[in-house]
Amino acid sequence: MLITDAAVQEAAANLAQSLGGDWAIDPEAPADGAAHLTYSDGRGIGIRPIFGGTTVQLWITGNAAPPLPVGATPAEQADYEAQVAARLPEGHRYNKSTTLVTEDDEDPADIILRTLEDHLLPAFEYKPRYVGHRPWIDLQPASESRPATSRRPRKRSPKRSAAAAATEPAS
Template sequence: MLITDAAVRETATALAHSLGEDWTLDPQAPADGAAHLICSDGRAVSFRPIFGGATVQLWISGCAAPQPPDGATLAEQAAYDAEAAVRLPEGRRYNMAATLVTENDEEPALIVMRILEDDLLPAFEYKPRYVGHRPWRDLFDNVLAAVTAEEDAT
């Protein structure tokens, strides 16, 4: 299915609803043909149709890491620093493209949401080091292997 420029805002509204939390359309975003969503914590998701609406370009923009609690112990500060080191830094973007032409003729909002959930939203917490790098998949595979090994041992 193709997405037209007119359907971008409608799709963005559906995505904001699906993402839940505090996601809304960014009222201060430029009128550049793209949809811009923003979360109350500063994370941002944007997308625009390209190639006549057959493909959608998606990108996320990192936000500032939350501040550590006042009076944090050295261990808490070290944990905060380690977490901040793997986050997508403020102002940095991570991009991806997805085709909207599928055999099942899926709605664009479903395709975009799947790409966000599988490939872009995890990049806020585990920034990729290079194109195609998906560190959250490695984490999942390692946890799955550990659980499988634990089950086999019992």
């Protein structure tokens, strides 16, 4: 399914409702074909159709860290500093593109919401260190994480693999 510049604005309004909280369309955003959402604490989300509307570029922009509580203990200060170091800094962006063309002809707003929830929104609290890094996955207990494949590697006996190597012609 394709998405147009006008449909992006409508999808952004629906996303703001789906995300809940104080997400709203940014009234001060430039009219550049992208939709911009802001949160009351300064976080931002951007959505832009690319490649003729078959794909969308999504990005988030970090906000200022909350202030350290007055009278915090040294342990609370250390926790605060670790939390600030792990989060996406103010003004920094993290992005991901996603295709809207699916076999199921899924609604673009659903695809965008799923991509935001799975790949971008967690990056506000746990900034990725490199492309494809998703540190929030590392924090899940092993029972919650999904296996990379459903196939098990075959076990080979040392005798069999040695015998197979001996019968192969030399190159």
